Amino acid sequence: MEYEDCEEEIIHEEKIIDTKKKLLNEDTIFEVSNLYKVFSDETRLKILNALLISELCVCDISEILGMTHSSISHQLKVLRDLKLVKAKKIGKSVFYSLKDDHIQKIIEIGVEHINEK
Amino acid sequence: MEYEDCEEEIIHEEKIIDTKKKLLNEDTIFEVSNLYKVFSDETRLKILNALLISELCVCDISEILGMTHSSISHQLKVLRDLKLVKAKKIGKSVFYSLKDDHIQKIIEIGVEHINEK
């Protein structure tokens, strides 16, 4: 399967073959990209940031971010589906908290990165 | 600025105020989300993954990923704009390499995360 022949390919062929071999497989790439899709949205990032500080219900998060319940609830579904948060129902309220240790690390590295520029 | 009054808010008010105080500021959230937007696309993730292994020209990357030059070049522009890759022109070719140490770490944590499930 060749895409637009470059003369240079002949020269770099070995490097290309070697690089191809060392690449992460398709499934891994797909899953990692899906994970980072979560952190690529400001609303979700803020929700995770808030949950890093305290366990919160939809109403609390909604108030903290200044956004509608519906919007927050939709995003929490995304986070639930990706198993990044867990929900605990108490009475009418549903309290959310982080399910994963990596979340903090990922946010920290992000912050570290942008501060080094 | 209140969004949809919840009775519960009164109860959690202190928690809300405390959480609000500890939140990352808007600009940081914006920049971090932009950073992770890069890693949320499979093509960009593959490009970074390849550049983690070797310095490559557009043609090489195009061949490795099985995608058109144009597509790769567009994505490299995104990576350039975010200062994640650097370009070195040699003759007709432009060789790209990673500009940042965090890239490897971010990919590693992502892989680690998905493997722990």
Add this chain to the structure above:
DNA sequence: CAAATATATGAACAACTATTCATATATATA
């Protein structure tokens, strides 16, 4: 200098996604 090659980029299009609005469900309480 002309032709070929490598890369870059603008415009258009299709696919995706975040929010809104309307509504449904579940729990608490009067």
Add this chain to the structure above:
DNA sequence: TATATATATGAATAGTTGTTCATATATTTG
């Protein structure tokens, strides 16, 4: 049991984004 409240969710919409196509630029080579 009826009402109020908290959350969830489907559908529609608007905004965003990745790829393609056409074309431009820059460098090498004949």
